[in-house]
Structure formats: C-alpha cells, structure tokens
Amino acid sequence: MFCKSFGFRAFSVLALVTLLSSQVGQAEQLAATFDQEQLQGSWEGKGPPGRIRVTIEGDSIRLHAREDFWYEATFTLPTGGVPQELHATITDTAEDTTDIGEVVYAIAKVELGVLTLAVNDGSGLPPRSFATALSLYEVTRIQLPDVGR
Numbered sequence: 001m002f003c004k005s006f007g008f009r010a011f012s013v014l015a016l017v018t019l020l021s022s023q024v025g026q027a028e029q030l031a032a033t034f035d036q037e038q039l040q041g042s043w044e045g046k047g048p049p050g051r052i053r054v055t056i057e058g059d060s061i062r063l064h065a066r067e068d069f070w071y072e073a074t075f076t077l078p079t080g081g082v083p084q085e086l087h088a089t090i091t092d093t094a095e096d097t098t099d100i101g102e103v104v105y106a107i108a109k110v111e112l113g114v115l116t117l118a119v120n121d122g123s124g125l126p127p128r129s130f131a132t133a134l135s136l137y138e139v140t141r142i143q144l145p146d147v148g149r
Contacts, residue, residue, distance in 0.1 A: 034110045045139030054139050070094045083107040
C-alpha cells in the first residue's frame with residue numbers, strides 16, 4: 001500500500017515540477033523577447049561604477065555614471081537568441097578614446113520594469129547567462145520618451 005501511494009505521490013510531484021518548469025521557461029522566453037521600442041526612455045539603477053543612468057533614444061544608448069565615466073553607443077538587437085543579445089558600438093566616451101568603434105556584446109532582459117544588461121568586459125562574446133556575467137547593470141525606467149511633444 002505504501003509503495004503504491006508513494007509511487008502516485010512521486011508521479012504527482014514530478015508532474016507538478018514539470019508543469020512549473022514549463023511555465024518558468026515560458027516566462028523566461030517572454031522576458032527575453034522585447035523590441036527596441038520597449039527600451040526607449042531613461043532608466044536609473046546600479047552597475048559596476050555605482051549609480052548609473054541609461055538613456056535610450058532610437059538606436060542610441062548612453063550610459064552615464066559621473067562626469068568622468070560615460071559611454072555613448074549605437075545598438076542592435078539580433079533576433080533569435082535566448083537570452084536576447086544586444087550589440088553596442090561605442091561612438092563616444094569620457095574614457096579612453098581608443099574604445100570608439102569597439103563592439104560590446106551583451107545579453108539583456110526586461111522583467112517587471114527592470115532592464116538588466118550583462119557584459120563580459122572585452123571578451124568579444126556575450127555572456128552565456130546573467131549569473132556568469134562579469135558586469136551586470138540593473139536599471140529601472142524613470143521616464144518614457146517624449147513622443148509628439
């Protein structure tokens with residue numbers, strides 16, 4: 001009796017775990033899918049230099065931490081990757097001007113109003129996951145772009 005009952009419980013738990021894993025996978029897939037329009041506006045939060053502000057207008061992105069630490073870049077969102085990749089080409093910086101033209105490969109997600117960007121600094125490849133990234137930027141939207149004003 002115990003074995004049959006235990007077997008049924010084990011099957012029920014396994015079915016529940018499978019269902020939840022499927023739903024989590026679907027949620028991650030949805031979080032990983034966004035377009036350039038959803039990124040527009042100003043964001044604030046934290047990153048390796050401390051407090052940062054990220055402003056996205058069209059295909060331009062500006063990361064600003066302090067007067068002597070900011071970057072401007074143009075970016076693309078290649079399709080098909082999970083997590084979503086973001087490729088940014090540096091166009092201007094307060095730092096070393098030899099960075100201009102460098103492509104930074106990141107992964108990105110938008111979940112619950114938080115934009116997370118993960119980068120493996122200078123590696124030439126995007127990180128495989130957010131947990132293994134060398135640099136992580138987490139910012140919350142503070143302002144939508146001005147449209148039609």
